[in-house]
Amino acid sequence: VTVRIEPVLGLPEVVAGEDLVALLAGPLHAMGAAEGDVLVVTQKIVSKAEGRVVPVEGGDARAWIARETIRVVARRGDLLIAETRHGFVCANAGIDASNVDEGTVSLLPEDPDASAERLRSGLAERLGASCGVVVSDTFGRPWRIGVVNVAIGCAGLPAAVDLRGEPDDRGRILETTIVAFADEIAAAGGLVMGKTARVPAALVRGLTIDARPPGRARDLVRPPAEDLFRTGSIEP
Amino acid sequence: VTVRIEPVLGLPEVVAGEDLVALLAGPLHAMGAAEGDVLVVTQKIVSKAEGRVVPVEGGDARAWIARETIRVVARRGDLLIAETRHGFVCANAGIDASNVDEGTVSLLPEDPDASAERLRSGLAERLGASCGVVVSDTFGRPWRIGVVNVAIGCAGLPAAVDLRGEPDDRGRILETTIVAFADEIAAAGGLVMGKTARVPAALVRGLTIDARPPGRARDLVRPPAEDLFRTGSIEP
Numbered sequence A, B: 001v002t003v004r005i006e007p008v009l010g011l012p013e014v015v016a017g018e019d020l021v022a023l024l025a026g027p028l029h030a031m032g033a034a035e036g037d038v039l040v041v042t043q044k045i046v047s048k049a050e051g052r053v054v055p056v057e058g059g060d061a062r063a064w065i066a067r068e069t070i071r072v073v074a075r076r077g078d079l080l081i082a083e084t085r086h087g088f089v090c091a092n093a094g095i096d097a098s099n100v101d102e103g104t105v106s107l108l109p110e111d112p113d114a115s116a117e118r119l120r121s122g123l124a125e126r127l128g129a130s131c132g133v134v135v136s137d138t139f140g141r142p143w144r145i146g147v148v149n150v151a152i153g154c155a156g157l158p159a160a161v162d163l164r165g166e167p168d169d170r171g172r173i174l175e176t177t178i179v180a181f182a183d184e185i186a187a188a189g190g191l192v193m194g195k196t197a198r199v200p201a202a203l204v205r206g207l208t209i210d211a212r213p214p215g216r217a218r219d220l221v222r223p224p225a226e227d228l229f230r231t232g233s234i235e236p
Helices: A020-030 A043-049 A062-068 A112-127 A181-190 B020-030 B043-049 B062-068 B112-127 B181-190
Strands: A003-007 A038-042 A053-055 A069-076 A079-084 A089-091 A104-106 A132-141 A144-155 A201-205 B003-007 B038-042 B053-055 B069-076 B079-084 B089-091 B104-106 B132-141 B144-155 B201-205
Touching (some): A003 A181, A020 A038, A038 A181, A043 A112, A043 A132, A043 A144, A089 A132, A112 A132, A112 A144, A144 A181, A144 B181, A181 B144, B038 B112, B043 B112, B043 B132, B043 B144, B062 B079, B144 B181
Parallel strands (some): B038 B132
Antiparallel strands (some): A132 A144, B003 B201, B038 B201, B079 B089
């Protein structure tokens, strides 16, 4: 089956207090959004709608970054790799200054899984069809250059698909494979939601979504006990 | 523009010495593969064709893992996070036992960028059109649960797209954003190339590929000097 990633076009600039459901329902209805489709929306428009764009004094976002950080993971110069309250590990605790007004920065949504679920249920009511929703943000990675979109919020689809116990092509049991399904969808959405193009949402269609129960992006946060990169386990 | 991810269907089991160009040319021709399309192929079929599936004695792959590792990054129990000769940091130096014969494991291709380029140039000759090629593998990530497909080989498209110096939607210059384009394409390919479904290739179409020169997946390896997770910089 072919998977299609369609940009959601024609969205206006999003401001604080905006009803994203109302904003998205029209374009999604016109696109024929249906059960099984997954809407990817950027963190940026969710944060804007939820009033999570905040002023910075003298252009210095460090006070906000400190507020959003629960653990400093690494630091070099101005770059801070921080764990957020949600458990995400990312640059500057997810705070950035792109595509917002001068003198402001955007913070991550308070609870991106809840944001996704509000969008899902609101759109289901308007559209008469329950689409999955992924709230995406671009994260850097250790060891690899560049950012990719990952899921920071998820509703209506499994975030992680656990293939453990399923046979591979040879009938052997796959022992360790969990696929970060919502992250792959977010990355795919990134192909039409460029950082500089005003396309803050995409509809991903034709996915094979199995019967597993829906999950949350928080499920993709590795528990501390399993995290090899939390407690100085790097060999120097 | 809509991006489409089409599975390449009908491929036979790949064996050592197989000519992947000959194998793929038929299905890709039937799909109308054209300039600007990007073929994603799994590491597994490239490794198989290149004879990089090797026997393990007594089911123990550790000798092979040691041979493919140039640096141990982290270890817990049986799990080794290792840097490969290519510079990739991944579980067990990229060696795994899924979808290969009992008693064997697959190693990463010797030079996945060269593998991608051979596929690109061979297919260009057969098809009369130069498609990009991404060789993908599923990598785990620190801090996040699950694997996603990333690019370990790349030809005919930019692997990283450097947006630094381009204006964002507000006309402000984006200072730090490099998008791992080939990784986003690999992850998108993963949506149709399930770990258990016998679909080892996908064609990604409708991408906006700008005029930047083509790059290699090796360009996505973070240089040691920029790597915050190389030298024990984790705070305990």
